[in-house]
Amino acid sequence: MASSPLQPRDPERFGLRDTPIGAVLLTNGDIDHIAGLLTLREKQRFRLMATSEILSVLDANPIFEALDRELVPREQVRLDERIQLLDGIHATLFAVPGKVPLFLEGDTVETDLVGEQTVGVELSDGQNTLFYIPGCAAMTPELRDRMNGAQAVMFDGTLWTDDEMVQQGLGQKTGKRMGHMSMSGADGSIAAFAELGVGRKIFVHINNTNPVWTDGPERDEAEEAGWEIAYDGMELTL
């Protein structure tokens, strides 16, 4: 993938209070994915893209009207539709197992829904492919086939073990309940990727309970299996 900086679509947008953000592509409607939009207001021009279901979460919350729709048009993206994101970069959204946002949970919650509420992104410049999948409740044959051969995958690294938040006295919820598969274990992501032909494997969306953050046997195990641990400001060149 070209390592050139983002190309602004409109030179006039780079004003005193602007950001280099040209497009926002949402992969989930939960707070950790959408609340940041509120700090991008007001009067900054960018494209806001998501599935119909994720856009409906924004539409149902008038607070997001602070993003002026004249400057921040909301673009509906269909699953498995290839869209142009930036000059020379295309993106494709696809369904991965997940759940509805926390604040829309009813009395019962299905944690391995496959639909428009939790999606992964395939980014391509026509030669190289990068996957960004910050939330994923389970590995599926379809997902495995899709990622095989990619240059890089950034993948849901929320927890090391399913019950680590409970064990650390930080809550009642397991990873499964939150719609996340764990790094470790027979059904974990490290095992799931072991036979996959993926160039770089990078954990993202890592919870602060996850022991992989610090030096120790878990970090060693992840790195020995070929995983990198993402960090703030990380830059990737493929």
Add this chain to the structure above:
Amino acid sequence: MASSPLQPRDPERFGLRDTPIGAVLLTNGDIDHIAGLLTLREKQRFRLMATSEILSVLDANPIFEALDRELVPREQVRLDERIQLLDGIHATLFAVPGKVPLFLEGDTVETDLVGEQTVGVELSDGQNTLFYIPGCAAMTPELRDRMNGAQAVMFDGTLWTDDEMVQQGLGQKTGKRMGHMSMSGADGSIAAFAELGVGRKIFVHINNTNPVWTDGPERDEAEEAGWEIAYDGMELTL
């Protein structure tokens, strides 16, 4: 006012992920006042208090359901009703001129509404009184009478001059359009407080265009008129 630390209402709430915040009292329904609630989730117990109109803004945005109503009860506060906020500390909300939140603005916007959408707070321990008024479109005789004799007032310091954002090329809006009176000028806050008997006068809610942030004639003028400029981490002892 007593300088003792906040008294937790429930010792069990001080867990590994808790905060010392025991109560949140909203004075406005706009994003800079309410978006921070989204970072206090999830499963932290505190009281959430506001007028009916400001609570209706939260109610209209399902994203705030992330604050579990069992743990974060929403308490409606009537204007001019004295409520107990913490042990020995009472608060009274009162109307100040202002406007509806940005994201609820219609085609025309009334910028000096007096109602439940923009309020000030009077805090008292029975002896000393502190006012917190982060947004105020104009000084009124009622507001002047109310604040007279207070030990301290923290007041709307958004802009120095009404058109400074326009002058700096940062937007089309004046302070008046945003519902804020300026610091300087004949109808500004420095002049409005000149004859008021207030112990400490402290500007808060200061926009990053305001020249009072840096050393210079505006800062000198504010300080010579007896004003302090609030800063992150400021602690007050009355």
